[in-house]
Amino acid sequence: xxxxxxLEDDARCGRDNMSIDHGLLQAARTGGGFLRLYRWNPPCLxxxxxxxxxxxxxxxxxxxxxxxxxxxxxxxxxxxxDRELTYAVAAPIDTFGSLQQTYAAIHHLLAAALRxxxxxxxxxxxxxxxxxxxxxxxxxxxxxxxxxxxxxxxxVGSAQLREGDAFLQHGSVLMEEGQDMVARITSGLSSxxxxxxxxxxxxxxxxxxxxxxxxxxxxxxxxxxxWTRQTRSPDAAVGDKFGDSCxxxxx
Amino acid sequence: MSSIPDDLQYTEEHEYVxxxxxxxxxxxxxxxxxxxxxxxxxxxxxxxxxxxxxRMDVFGTIEAVKAVSELFSPAGGEVVEVNQxxxxxxxxxxxxxxxxxxxxxxxxxxxxxxEQLLSASDYAxxxxx
Numbered sequence: 001x002x003x004x005x006x007l008e009d010d011a012r013c014g015r016d017n018m019s020i021d022h023g024l025l026q027a028a029r030t031g032g033g034f035l036r037l038y039r040w041n042p043p044c045l046x047x048x049x050x051x052x053x054x055x056x057x058x059x060x061x062x063x064x065x066x067x068x069x070x071x072x073x074x075x076x077x078x079x080x081x082d083r084e085l086t087y088a089v090a091a092p093i094d095t096f097g098s099l100q101q102t103y104a105a106i107h108h109l110l111a112a113a114l115r116x117x118x119x120x121x122x123x124x125x126x127x128x129x130x131x132x133x134x135x136x137x138x139x140x141x142x143x144x145x146x147x148x149x150x151x152x153x154x155x156v157g158s159a160q161l162r163e164g165d166a167f168l169q170h171g172s173v174l175m176e177e178g179q180d181m182v183a184r185i186t187s188g189l190s191s192x193x194x195x196x197x198x199x200x201x202x203x204x205x206x207x208x209x210x211x212x213x214x215x216x217x218x219x220x221x222x223x224x225x226x227w228t229r230q231t232r233s234p235d236a237a238v239g240d241k242f243g244d245s246c247x248x249x250x251x
Numbered sequence: 252m253s254s255i256p257d258d259l260q261y262t263e264e265h266e267y268v269x270x271x272x273x274x275x276x277x278x279x280x281x282x283x284x285x286x287x288x289x290x291x292x293x294x295x296x297x298x299x300x301x302x303x304x305x306r307m308d309v310f311g312t313i314e315a316v317k318a319v320s321e322l323f324s325p326a327g328g329e330v331v332e333v334n335q336x337x338x339x340x341x342x343x344x345x346x347x348x349x350x351x352x353x354x355x356x357x358x359x360x361x362x363x364x365x366e367q368l369l370s371a372s373d374y375a376x377x378x379x380x
Contacts, residue, residue, distance in 0.1 A: 050294040050314050075294070075314040099288040103317055146317070160318035167318070 001095065001225030005216055006036040009231045014044030014070030014081065015243040019236035022073045024090035025161065025168035027234075033091035035219050036233060037212045043082035044068040045185065048159065049075045052251045058187045059249070065185070071248045072170075074159035079172055080181040083197075085211050088170035093162060103146055103160060106169055110156060111148050113218040114173075117211065119201050121156075124149045153196040175199060175206050252380055253284040256349060260365065261374035264323045267349065268368055271356055276331060277365070279324070280353040281313065281344065284378045289315035292344040295337050297322075297354055302330045306364050310355065313344070324357065326364040332356040 012020070017040060024034040045067050047053040053071070057078065062069060089106055096105040107123055114121040124147045148156035158171030174197040183190040198206040220227050241247040255261075260268040265285035269278040286292065294314040304310050304324040311322040334353050337343060344352040359365065369377060 048314075049319055050296065073319075075319040076316075099318055099320075100290075162318055162320045164321075169318075 001033055001091075001223075002031070003033045003035065003219075003223060003225050003227045005220065005227055005229045006034065006038075006233050007212055007216060007229065007231055008036065008038035008233060011039035011041035012236075013042065014040060014046060014068050016236040017044075017081075017086070018046070018070050018072055018242040019240050020233045021088045021090070021168055021170050022240070022242070023234055023237055024088060025073070025163060025166055028090040028092060028166035028168070029164050031092060033095060033223070033225070034089065035216070035223075036088040036090075037215060038086050038088070038233070039084070039208065040081040040086065042068045043080065044070055045181070046079050046081060047071045047248065048077050049073060049161075050251065051077055053078075054249055054251060056187060057185050061185050067181075067185070069248050070242055071250070072159065073242075074161045074168065074170060076157070076159040078182045079157055080179055081172060082178045082181070083174070083176035083199075085173045085175060085208055085215075086170060087173065087215065088168065090166060090168045093165050093167050099160070099162070099167075100146070102167060102169065103158070107146060107148055107156070107158065109218055109222055110173070110215065112222075113215040114148070114155070114198075116214050116218070117198070117202070117206070119155070119198060120150055121148050122150070123147070124152075124154075150196050150201050153194050155196055155198070155201070157195075173198070173211065175208065175211070253282065253287055253378070254349070255282065255284070255371050255375050255378075255380070257371045259349070259371065260325070260368035261371070261377075262323060262325045262368060263377055265378075266323060266325050268325045268365065269349070269353070275362070276356050276358050277326065277328075278353045279310075279355050279357060280348055281322070282374070282378075283348050284380070286315075286345045286348050286352075288317070289313065289320065290317040291315055292341045295341050295344070295354065297333050297337070298330050300330055300333060304328065304330065304357070322354065325368055326357065326359045327361060328357045328359040330355050331358050 096102040160169040
């Protein structure tokens with residue numbers, strides 16, 4: 001397997017980040033794997049692919065606060081992307097095995113990397129109750145089985161898309177708190193946030209480059225194949241749906 | 252072990268095909284193995300009645316807690332019915348994939364395409380069971 005590690009120097013807007021991640025998924029369909037580590041500028045609110053954003057969130061308040069918004073190609077619920085490290089893995093669908101094996105392989109890698117930083121990260125057990133429907137608010141409102149937690153609080157939120165012969169899984173490693181932004185723009189009552197952050201766990205502000213470096217090193221060590229590094233992603237596609245408000249507010 | 256009924260046909264992409272009571276119409280859903288892999292299903296994007304699909308076209312998407320995945324049509328034809336119950340309760344795909352959790356009914360254009368599907372034993376081998 002030929003892996004490409006993309007350690008982004010520059011933070012990007014929501015539209016570019018989602019377009020690039022989706023582009024990596026398309027590239028993975030022709031072989032090769034990608035691990036991209038990146039940030040967001042300006043901070044951005046992302047909706048899940050099928051989330052009912054028009055009714056769930058207060059569009060007027062989002063506009064009055066001047067928030068950047070984007071709808072992800074992946075599912076799940078809203079995430080406020082500000083002080084976080086975001087990862088994206090795109091690869092052929094049989095790289096790690098089945099869907100659950102893929103999910104587990106990526107989360108075990110991230111958890112191992114975080115433990116190297118001194119974070120007591122573990123994988124949440126499968127819950128006995130069914131998952132909530134899409135209208136239930138923030139991604140970080142409650143951990144699900146297989147997710148990365150500290151204690152019972154979620155540290156990483158992830159989502160996966162499988163198209164053709166490839167998958168894209170991306171997710172947010174919370175560097176500092178801030179997911180209460182989702183509650184601020186939610187119409188009506190929202191679920192309480194059950195998240196933690198590296199800052200809270202480590203009792204110091206984490207350094208983005210340190211976190212990115214330890215994840216990259218762990219991936220190069222654990223995921224077999226040859227690795228090449230680059231500091232820039234391929235350019236975002238011009239005119240794709242991620243910059244289109246009709247896609248962002250389609251539901 | 253997941254349930255793989257002997258009297259159904261399957262695709263490598265984890266859809267099942269069941270004969271409807273009406274001649275030339277098949278019922279399509281995803282297998283017990285697939286729903287187990289996906290986890291709790293939270294949303295389905297299914298085609299409108301009247302939609303024409305070709306064999307192995309993507310006819311919809313399914314969102315579960317673990318992933319969003321495409322749904323592939325095991326044969327070409329016209330969508331004649333969509334399971335409206337899944338709008339209100341997509342978890343039927345998890346709890347009863349072969350009965351209440353079916354997704355679409357398709358009037359098959361070329362019955363010979365169904366001969367290319369997997370038997371239950373072939374599918375069991377495909378998923379390693």
